[in-house]
Amino acid sequence: MPADAASSGAEPPRERRRRRGRARARTEALLHTLKRSRRVKANDRERNRMHHLNAALDELRSVLPTFPDDTKLTKIETLRFAYNYIWALSETLRLAEQCLPPPPAFRGAAAPPSPGSDAGSWLSSASPSAPSLCASASGPSSPATSEDCAYAPADALRGFCGLPAAPGAPCR
DNA sequence: TAGGCCATCTGGTCCT
DNA sequence: AGGACCAGATGGCCTA
Numbered sequence: 795m796p797a798d799a800a801s802s803g804a805e806p807p808r809e810r811r812r813r814r815g816r817a818r819a820r821t822e823a824l825l826h827t828l829k830r831s832r833r834v835k836a837n838d839r840e841r842n843r844m845h846h847l848n849a850a851l852d853e854l855r856s857v858l859p860t861f862p863d864d865t866k867l868t869k870i871e872t873l874r875f876a877y878n879y880i881w882a883l884s885e886t887l888r889l890a891e892q893c894l895p896p897p898p899a900f901r902g903a904a905a906p907p908s909p910g911s912d913a914g915s916w917l918s919s920a921s922p923s924a925p926s927l928c929a930s931a932s933g934p935s936s937p938a939t940s941e942d943c944a945y946a947p948a949d950a951l952r953g954f955c956g957l958p959a960a961p962g963a964p965c966r
Numbered sequence: 967t968a969g970g971c972c973a974t975c976t977g978g979t980c981c982t
Numbered sequence: 983a984g985g986a987c988c989a990g991a992t993g994g995c996c997t998a
Contacts, residue, residue, distance in 0.1 A: 970996085
């Protein structure tokens, strides 16, 4: 018979149960505080993550033209506007290339890098030729309708180099 | 007061 | 195991 068993055997069963109960309560409390501290840390990270996301959204807002200037677009408006804006800019480039072939020095410099971002990743991750951000967009060749999106800048581009009203019409 | 927007918390899932 | 990401819930603030 082990010495341990001998010593615990001297203890009344009721006291043993009480001791075990206290130990379990202590373990559960420890587990609870551990879970709690993990949750608090996770909350902190999540808050940080959302702050970074919002900062990126603010950066995006800052490069989008708004009318009037102090208008702050909501998140969804910012994304939809950016979608349309990119579409309009790429359309502008396309039309410009049709109208007057650029001098050799300008070939291959279609899209300037966005401020504060890596040009390569910007180009590779946001190709204007295959937009897909706006869920209700009708396709790559047209922006989302003005009903769905905050702003349809394509209209502002009509008349570019003497274009007829319909977008995509030949220049001459 | 209803509805829109937002920040935060939370639990689940995926990834490293 | 721990962190990142995601979506749902909740409550506060603001505006029509």
